[in-house]
Amino acid sequence: MIFFKKLFFLLFVFSVSFGVAAKTQIQVEYGKFKYDNYELSYSCAGSGAPNVFLEPPSGISAEMAFAKIFLQIAKTNKVCFYERLGFRDSDDPPEGLNQTVKEYSSELGQLIKLKSNSKKLVLVGYSFGGFVVRYYAAKHPNRVDSILLIDAAHENWIQSMKASMSQSDWSKMQSILDWFQDNLGHNVWDSQFEVANANLPEDLEIRIVSRGLPHETIRQAGVSEDGIRIYNELHDKYQAEQLKLTQKATQVIANKSSHLIVDSEPHVIMEQLSVLLN
Template sequence: MAGGGEGLDNMAALQKSLSRTNRVCSYDRLGEGASDQPAAGTLQTMDDTGALLTGVLDRLAGDRPVVLAGHSLGGYIAARYAPGHTDRVKGLVLLDATIPHLTRDMNRTVPADATGVPAQVRDGAIAVNEGQNPEQFVIADGPVRSAGHIPVEILKHESQYAEVPEYGPALEKMWAGGQREWQRISTRSSLTTAKGSGHYIHTDRPDLALKAVQKVAHRAAHQH
């Protein structure tokens, strides 16, 4: 599941590598890639994008178990979806997934009186969260729900905010805290920093992304 503003080609290399050993499917959400646009003026919620994902899984996997692997917004959607669908989602891989309370944490990290680049980073992120994105999708803050004991691999970037004057370290701390929050999704979750990577972990460290998905798929196939 690709991030916001990305079509299928963004994760095609990872899909190709995985397809040597696993059955792999990907899709463009509404507003992304080759898919239809969402209806003009209507915001998409997690219920909407979740219903679409359910339809995709019904069509492609039937009753068979699946592992969801998502980058950025795709990871956020996978992590929000899994707890309500543990009958079929048997594992998760989150590649620098959008953090669970991004609006709250952005407002806490970059104060209201900030100007210049930090203010742009904060305001840009919050606008996107409110639905100003190609999917017209509201990226809502909310607690992490449990998906029980499914295997979960969480990879976070090493450096993403180095260019943000003054608030770079605080933003990195914010992001790391959000990744730790995602660990609550399962008793079998593991968080790793992908050395040498920025936000696009699957591009910067394809070896680590591949290994994480293979590990979770193997565990999901053999869990009791």
């Protein structure tokens, strides 16, 4: 268990926090909202339309995931995120929790209901967060103006890994999925099928930013070199597949980045987001 906790920090850890807000004259609003029988913390900053809502990867706080761009966005637009159960000041996951994109989309919707002040929204989904924003946009097409996907998961990627990897390598990948489920109530597997059935409007503009360098941190889980190759080749294949999500999807490669694009090339993210905001 300790091994996997260390692994996820290696996969996702960022070094910048919102402590810099004090130096930038941008006021950050911190608060909590209630959803079902638990409380989730949120942060908002800035003003201006369209409002931007951020959805992070699995296994990392939204604050850490978006630290390099949150205040940049707030210079021109209102921007918000919330923390999932188990992160920052949100409640701990209750025993037996089983959350998929359907639940996460509802949590996002509650935050949007409480804090948005623009008719149209721009949603940013990072890794697993891409599932969440796609699901929300499919269910609320009149609210979402556009989507930015940052090295976002595709619904066929993990299934294809299972079919292509050796039994030994897949068992290690399965252990990672099990860790998310057991410790955070975070059900990645079932989420794939939910988002696969959530069709987006054909005229929805989507910007896709994909990593240009292979992601090799899974080597620390004991995945073989062949397994790492399969992992990355399928990743690249399904990043390109996201161009089929709508008729207005375009892809940009962050050539100097592995999975942590926001941390290593925040300017690439901001360039693509600026296109959507303008």
